[in-house]
Amino acid sequence: MLLVRHGRTGANARGRLAGWTPGVCLDERGEEQARVLAERIAKLPxxxxxSSPLERCVQTANVIAAVYEGLDVVTDERLAECRYGDWTGKELKALAEEDLWEVVQQHPSAAVFPGGEALRDVQFRAVAAVRDWNDRIAAEHGPDALYVLCTHGDVVKAVVADALGMHLDMFQRITVDPCSLTVIRYTPLRPFLLRLNDTGGEVDGLLPPPPDQKPANASDAVVGGGAGAP
Structure with a gap:
């Protein structure tokens, strides 16, 4: 799974929490980020x-899909941003003065946004979506198939925490920049985090290995770390 955070928006640049605010789109920098990422991964099958159904993600996903002939973007509401409720649209520096801010920072599994959603529920729905799409893609295209999932910063962090077996209360230790690439390989026994918050460089190491180089058990970790990409 190639997990992508949407490109930068005007709300990101102004330090506002966009949430589900309609009409929040990529700014000029975000459009360029999406284009560069699409070009980087175009060689991958x-x-x-x-995508999340929110505009900024659909925009980013459409730029990526355009480099693959015949691919259309499919949306899944389970991948949408956290519903921040009364916090939506407010400046982050003002929200940092709220009592709930400390809970979000130190004990996010207990954070429930007033008039909105609990972060633990965001993680539950997002991980369920990932598992469903993993099964669907594997059934239709085989266990080595790659697919792109475009979503939001806190959603990426929640999915990564789950993949690493981390408690949600640790997820604020993870950084996810706009239009960064995070890659997780799921196997029957465990996920492997291959990349995190990747914003540049080659992607050849993400190509599926040839049959004669595949491990006997896809769920096994390479003892000693292995040789890396050819």
Missing amino acids: VAAVV
Whole structure:
């Protein structure tokens, strides 16, 4: 799974929490970020592009899908941003003065946004979506298939925490920049985090290995770390 955070928006640049605010789109920098990322991963055999339904993600996903002939973006509401409720649209520096801010920072599994959603529920729905798409893509395209999932910063962090077996209360230790690439390989026994918050460089190491180089058990970790990409 190629997990992508949407490109930068005007709300990001102004330090505002966009949430589900309609009409929040990529700014000029965000459009360039999406274009660069699409060009970077164009060599990878992507089987599907799935996105949060919010505009900034669909925009980013459409730029990526455009480099693959015949691929259309499919949306899944389970991948949408956290519903921040009364916090939506407010400046982050003002929100930092709220009592709930400390809970979000130190004990996010207990954070419930007034008039909105609990972060633990965001993680539950997002991980369920990932597992469903993993099964669907594997069934349709095989276990080595790659697909793009475009979503939001806190959603990426929640999915990564789950993949690493980390408690949600640790997820604020993870950084996810706009239009960064995070890659997780799921196997029957465990996920492997291959990349995190990647904003540049080659992607050849993400190509599926040839049959004669595949491990006997896809769920096994390479003892000693292995040789890396050829």
